Amino acid sequence: MREERRATWARWGTPEQAKPLPEAVAGLLKQVFDVTPPGPVTVLDAVSAPAPALAEMALAALVAVVGAEHVGTEAAERALHASGKSTPDLFHQRTGELPALPAAVVAPADHEQVLAVLAVCAEHRLAVVPFGGGTSVVGGLAPEADGYLTLDLRRLDRLVAVDPVSRTAVLQAGLPAPRADELLAEHGFTLGHVPQSYEYATIGGFAATRSSGQASAGYGRFDDMVVGLTVATPRGTISTGRAPASSAGPDLRRLFLGSEGAFGVIIDVTVRVRPLAAQRHYEGWRFESFTDGAAAARRLAQDGPRPTVLRLSDEVETMLGAAGRGRGDGGCLLVVGHEGASVEHAVAQTAAVLRECGGQELGPEPGEQWAAHRFDAPYLRDALLDAGAFAETLETAAFWSALPGLYDAVREALFAALPVPSMVLCHVSHVYETGASLYFTVVTAYGDEPVARWQRAKAAANDAIIAAGGTISHHHGVGTEHRDWFAQEIGPLGVDVLRAVKRELDPAGVLNPGILVP
Ligand SMILES: Cc1cc2nc3c(=O)[nH]c(=O)nc-3n(C[C@H](O)[C@H](O)[C@H](O)COP(=O)(O)OP(=O)(O)OC[C@H]3O[C@@H](n4cnc5c(N)ncnc54)[C@H](O)[C@@H]3O)c2cc1C
Numbered sequence: 001m002r003e004e005r006r007a008t009w010a011r012w013g014t015p016e017q018a019k020p021l022p023e024a025v026a027g028l029l030k031q032v033f034d035v036t037p038p039g040p041v042t043v044l045d046a047v048s049a050p051a052p053a054l055a056e057m058a059l060a061a062l063v064a065v066v067g068a069e070h071v072g073t074e075a076a077e078r079a080l081h082a083s084g085k086s087t088p089d090l091f092h093q094r095t096g097e098l099p100a101l102p103a104a105v106v107a108p109a110d111h112e113q114v115l116a117v118l119a120v121c122a123e124h125r126l127a128v129v130p131f132g133g134g135t136s137v138v139g140g141l142a143p144e145a146d147g148y149l150t151l152d153l154r155r156l157d158r159l160v161a162v163d164p165v166s167r168t169a170v171l172q173a174g175l176p177a178p179r180a181d182e183l184l185a186e187h188g189f190t191l192g193h194v195p196q197s198y199e200y201a202t203i204g205g206f207a208a209t210r211s212s213g214q215a216s217a218g219y220g221r222f223d224d225m226v227v228g229l230t231v232a233t234p235r236g237t238i239s240t241g242r243a244p245a246s247s248a249g250p251d252l253r254r255l256f257l258g259s260e261g262a263f264g265v266i267i268d269v270t271v272r273v274r275p276l277a278a279q280r281h282y283e284g285w286r287f288e289s290f291t292d293g294a295a296a297a298r299r300l301a302q303d304g305p306r307p308t309v310l311r312l313s314d315e316v317e318t319m320l321g322a323a324g325r326g327r328g329d330g331g332c333l334l335v336v337g338h339e340g341a342s343v344e345h346a347v348a349q350t351a352a353v354l355r356e357c358g359g360q361e362l363g364p365e366p367g368e369q370w371a372a373h374r375f376d377a378p379y380l381r382d383a384l385l386d387a388g389a390f391a392e393t394l395e396t397a398a399f400w401s402a403l404p405g406l407y408d409a410v411r412e413a414l415f416a417a418l419p420v421p422s423m424v425l426c427h428v429s430h431v432y433e434t435g436a437s438l439y440f441t442v443v444t445a446y447g448d449e450p451v452a453r454w455q456r457a458k459a460a461a462n463d464a465i466i467a468a469g470g471t472i473s474h475h476h477g478v479g480t481e482h483r484d485w486f487a488q489e490i491g492p493l494g495v496d497v498l499r500a501v502k503r504e505l506d507p508a509g510v511l512n513p514g515i516l517v518p
Helices: 023-033 056-066 075-080 087-095 111-124 177-185 203-209 290-303 315-324 344-356 364-372 377-387 400-417 450-467 483-505
Strands: 104-106 127-131 148-152 159-163 168-172 226-233 236-240 265-272 279-287 309-313 332-340 360-363 389-399 422-431 435-445
Touching: 023 377, 023 435, 056 104, 056 111, 075 104, 087 377, 087 389, 087 450, 111 127, 111 148, 111 226, 111 236, 111 265, 159 177, 168 177, 168 203, 177 203, 203 265, 279 290, 279 344, 279 364, 290 309, 290 332, 290 344, 290 400, 290 422, 290 435, 309 315, 315 332, 315 422, 332 344, 332 364, 344 360, 360 364, 377 389, 389 400, 389 450, 400 422, 400 435, 400 450, 435 450, 450 483
Parallel strands: 104 148, 127 148
Antiparallel strands: 159 168, 168 265, 226 236, 226 265, 279 332, 279 360, 309 332, 309 422, 389 435, 422 435
């Protein structure tokens, strides 16, 4: 029986799924940060909200399109859809200091209903926010609009077609990732897209944010898997992707990948699929320093063999991970995973390269441990928040030559903006021939106004990223939170191009106002 995956309140998982902090980490928190648990979390049923400011006519038109049972106007339903899952989002839910709630949550059944809802929104000048799994961490679900509608895509949850000859599948946008994999597995295929938000995020969300997963070294980023898209806009529908490759003008797929609901609503995605892996092998390697480990990762990314998973923790992250497992080896941990029809040869070749690069073989245990706990971090964030510690992440990417400078610049900016003591952990999360991404985790005590303080630290880190030549986001997207730095990254002409596209597709300006497009 399939488990229903819906947005949860004030935490990542449900309270029943809560994971305790490892004893050593809890001890460290008490000792270093002297944290005390905060007050009780606001209960969802206690959330009150003014009656939705939705014109009678608009409400009646929406009900006529999707049916009354698919238009939610209760405070709890609206509150659940008012934000994503960044730590500030969780804080607002925990304290009950919520942002503006949507006027209603509408769940269309199909493409035609999405087009009809968009027409109602355009006619009534009602802002509309596509909602997939609700896991955005960049304010992608909180538009700058007085009153808006949430378009929940959960009913678009079918595997439409599989083409085993071409190895492609058409998946509807509202499919949660685990369900998509379950349906593909019935045909012997997998997506191979495993972000840490896997349990809740959807196919449409992955495409709309150009997501990247833990196995992207081997399977590629989500935007590389997409061979076609159907997008509903207030002006009608656009379908892209007739062939595996094309020289027929600019690639319109790329216009909608990463468009974060600002240009249209993704209805379905045609993706390249791979056969389910018959073999898998995960292992750990120790490097003396982050620099040595990064050099080894670069060697594999550039000269091969390319593992399916390649992930390098810096000294602090390695130390904390080891402390959680009651060990302390020092150095930096590189997790290497191979998946495929037959992995023996690749495992041996990879080992030869890593040995040559000065790596010390730790065997399968650290790799298997990582794989077994690959989805734990957001549950541990809940436990940290329960304990009174603030934990949040940020990520970027740069070419290999700029990576060491970027690493130093972000750490310096964060330490300068955060109170003492604070912890900044980092890992290389994705590798490419030409560069890699860096994923930072920050842990500090709540203190006064933790959200405002984090926003100052994040702004300082964002400035440092742009100055050091990194991108403002490698996989979380732009939303509202990265928008100003995104504008710096693409320049005024780039911003004008995006605005022109939006004007053409969304003349009334109702799609996700304030998100992505400056
Ligand atoms: C704990 C945690 C871990 C994460 N780990 C990763 C990770 O490893 N890799 C990664 O890439 N990201 C990660 N993220 C970020 C997030 O999960 C991704 O951005 C994901 O792709 C969003 O999918 P979603 O279905 O939840 O989209 P939502 O959060 O619902 O929406 C994201 C944005 O896309 C728009 N949108 C959603 N669906 C559609 C659609 N059908 N058509 C048009 N626009 C749409 C929304 O309006 C919004 O602006 C993580 C987030 C959390 C909270």
